[in-house]
Amino acid sequence: MSYGRIFPLWRAAAGPHWDAYVDHAFVRGIADGSLPRAAFLHYLVQDYLFLVQFARAWSLAVTKAETMEEMRHCAATAQALLEDELALHRGICAEAGIDARMLDAAEERPANIAYTRYVLDAGHAGDFAELLAALVPCVLGYGEIGRRLCTERRDTPYRDWIETYGGADYQALCDKVGALLDGAVTRRLGRVPQDAPRWPVLCGRFTTATRLEAGFWQMGLEP
Ligand SMILES: Cc1ncc(CN)c(N)n1
Numbered sequence: 001m002s003y004g005r006i007f008p009l010w011r012a013a014a015g016p017h018w019d020a021y022v023d024h025a026f027v028r029g030i031a032d033g034s035l036p037r038a039a040f041l042h043y044l045v046q047d048y049l050f051l052v053q054f055a056r057a058w059s060l061a062v063t064k065a066e067t068m069e070e071m072r073h074c075a076a077t078a079q080a081l082l083e084d085e086l087a088l089h090r091g092i093c094a095e096a097g098i099d100a101r102m103l104d105a106a107e108e109r110p111a112n113i114a115y116t117r118y119v120l121d122a123g124h125a126g127d128f129a130e131l132l133a134a135l136v137p138c139v140l141g142y143g144e145i146g147r148r149l150c151t152e153r154r155d156t157p158y159r160d161w162i163e164t165y166g167g168a169d170y171q172a173l174c175d176k177v178g179a180l181l182d183g184a185v186t187r188r189l190g191r192v193p194q195d196a197p198r199w200p201v202l203c204g205r206f207t208t209a210t211r212l213e214a215g216f217w218q219m220g221l222e223p
Contacts, residue, residue: 028198043217043220053116115212133205143174
């Protein structure tokens, strides 16, 4: 399963940056349980703020869409981030004594600001396809990580996290985003999008967002 046709092409174009993201030391620490709890909570608080900005970016995609179908997909993805995914963050943080008020008052780290504002800028400066190219490493990268870690079945205190991203609901979201991406790119760049002059720009957006994902994990290791 590779979440459609376009995603594997962009992933290949990102070269070693993709593995630096999905196989980062932070991810390995989640998988084998060696990640210190303080680092995980620090990451989770930043990720809460991240997802709020990402919901804004998916909402921006609603305004950039060209069809009702695209609008529906993007609105549903923003909703899934705000309700389903953030429920994981709220739950784990509440158990650690970090309540909703503390989450909202947390200060964004520079790596977080860099990534989220890059994506929002891609959306403001570019069209729907450009915004999607900056958005999909987030959704589909975690889908890939969650699916892989779920099959490893190792003993780790971060099982809730792994099962959220490897679970059926998140994987279904990834399949839908992959289908949205395929349709959107074909609609704008044609059936052989690799030949379109805009293809390298889209690959570039995807690769930069991928590098910013790796930077986000790195930030997580430095509470
Ligand atoms: C930084 C980041 N990237 C991706 C995801 C998965 N939506 C996330 N929660 N946080």
